[in-house]
Amino acid sequence: MTRPVDIINAHLNRPIVMLGLMGAGKTKVGGLLAQHLGLPFVDADHEIELAASMSISDIFETHGEPAFRDLERKVITRLMSDDIKVIAPGGGAIMNPQTADLIFAKALTVWLKADLDILVERTGRNEKRPLLKGGNREDILGNLMKQRYPVYERAEVHLQTDASAPEIAAERLLIKLAEHLKENS
Numbered sequence: 001m002t003r004p005v006d007i008i009n010a011h012l013n014r015p016i017v018m019l020g021l022m023g024a025g026k027t028k029v030g031g032l033l034a035q036h037l038g039l040p041f042v043d044a045d046h047e048i049e050l051a052a053s054m055s056i057s058d059i060f061e062t063h064g065e066p067a068f069r070d071l072e073r074k075v076i077t078r079l080m081s082d083d084i085k086v087i088a089p090g091g092g093a094i095m096n097p098q099t100a101d102l103i104f105a106k107a108l109t110v111w112l113k114a115d116l117d118i119l120v121e122r123t124g125r126n127e128k129r130p131l132l133k134g135g136n137r138e139d140i141l142g143n144l145m146k147q148r149y150p151v152y153e154r155a156e157v158h159l160q161t162d163a164s165a166p167e168i169a170a171e172r173l174l175i176k177l178a179e180h181l182k183e184n185s
């Protein structure tokens with residue numbers, strides 16, 4: 001039987017972009033996926049921090065969210081223009097219509113879905129996320145679900161994750177991607 005990794009590598013001709021809310025596992029699962037496929041992995045927030053020489057929190061605090069979103073759009077446009085890779089943008093990037101047009105036209109999109117209690121637990125592990133500072137995480141994430149799920153829904157591959165390790169989610173994702181590419185290539 002052909003392995004999912006071989007099926008994916010035989011068909012993949014565009015970048016894979018991970019979508020989902022904060023805490024859904026985009027960076028961890030995306031990184032593992034890239035490792036399995038032998039592809040580069042890029043975390044867009046990390047690239048933004050390099051470009052600005054500032055942390056995401058400091059960009060929000062010093063320049064405000066609109067400036068962050070503008071930089072985010074530029075960085076993602078650059079990342080999308082090079083070789084095939086796995087990209088994990090921040091969860092809000094796809095809400096910019098230009099970024100969404102680009103990603104949905106040029107990438108294979110994956111929505112990592114997780115229940116609210118899991119997102120609340122995972123995002124509570126650190127204080128890095130400016131949108132969650134000084135508020136009730138459950139309320140904020142619940143509201144973001146309402147705003148963003150209609151856009152995440154457009155992803156080609158949906159993966160419901162649970163409390164299992166990211167390695168398990170990555171294995172499941174490989175199978176889903178292989179099935180999707182086999183059916184749609």
Ligand code: S3P
Binds near residue numbers: 023045130
């Ligand atoms: C954001 C998500 C964060 C980061 C920023 C804003 C969002 O990335 O880009 O704090 O709007 O959902 P992660 O989704 O990787 O946490």
